[in-house]
Amino acid sequence: MHIIARRAAMSIGSPVLSALCTSRLTGSRRTSTMAEHTPEQVVFNKPKVELHVHLDGAIRVQTILDIAKKRGIFLPANTVEDLTSVIILEEPATLTKFLGKFAEYMHVVAGDREAIKRIAYEFVEDKAKEGVIYVEVRYSPHFLANTKVDPIPWDQKEGDLSPDEVVHVVNEGLSEGERAFNIKARSILCCMRHMPSWSMDIVELCKKYRHEGVVAIDLAGDESLNCEAYPGHRMAYEEAARCGIHRTVHAGEVGPPSVVQEAVEVLKAERVGHGYRTLEDQALYKKLLAQNMHFEVCPVSSKLTGACDPDFTKHPVITFRKDKANYSLNTDDPLIFNSTLHLDYSTAQKYMGFTEEEFKRLNIRSAESCFLPEKEKKELLQQLREAYGMIESTAF
């Protein structure tokens, strides 16, 4: 029972948050049915920014069941509770084992326009209910396609949904979600470490859709298998830098500090996904601190993927905090970790000594490090500072 409780609770927010979620970024006041997280669960009941979350790792279990039923796709379970226990990681594992979990359900969603639009729309709803006012969500368009992708993923038969059209459909779902739930959602397109032949497509899609919500390129996947970025990734990142496409890279999650160094120096990453193992190379860490490099930290994820010691009191983000580093707190893949953003915040509070002041500071740093254009970034910062009581409200 406890397995489904957390995500069920997540689908409802708090009245305080509802008022704070009134957005000047997108206009009208948000109305929503609210409530159900107890005060202990919601440790930072204020607007937040989330920069590292995978769309395909943030799908509702009920949605997977609905789509499978509609498409006549077999699943090993037919209730939310049973399917949840098939999909989630309950104990710390390895990154490789964690990444294997996507194969439990991706074939249900991939290749289906309606399903993909729905998961994007519902994602925005779920984030709004967590009090997120700005989110950058990432995914691999190739993993959701069934044509113009080689190999066709998840044992699908060839169909007619290309990576390009996947991006178009996700954009539609996200922007409908933005209008319905009055938050801002942008996307990041992922290259995959094991598929360098897809990476030039990714940068071209970033260029094509840069005015329709796509803000950056990422490199995700199994860093423990492919430490050094292949030429295909390097070429894509060079082109991204040349065209002014923002760049983030998963690095130092389970891979050594050299992967972080390569991300920053060769791939010209402006942010580092995870980056925990940077601390093993103090010279590199100091250099990145001096550069104000942003680390996208995912506490619950880092335990369950085996990236960090399961004892949260030893987590690298404690060092980041002491050093006043630039970092965000994120869910990464809430479906597979059976988590919510509230759980990441309460973990930071309970085991790592985080305070309200630090939550405010890190959200401001997250907004400063987001990939919005400068004008929109300023608006976001203004909105956070007002909500945090850091400046007089200019609202009338």
Ligand SMILES: O=c1[nH]cnc2c1ncn2[C@@H]1O[C@H](CO)[C@@H](O)[C@H]1O
């Ligand atoms: O924590 C992570 N580390 C590395 N790769 C990841 C992580 N979470 C998800 N993905 C990978 O990124 C793809 C696109 O969203 C996912 O399908 C998964 O393979």
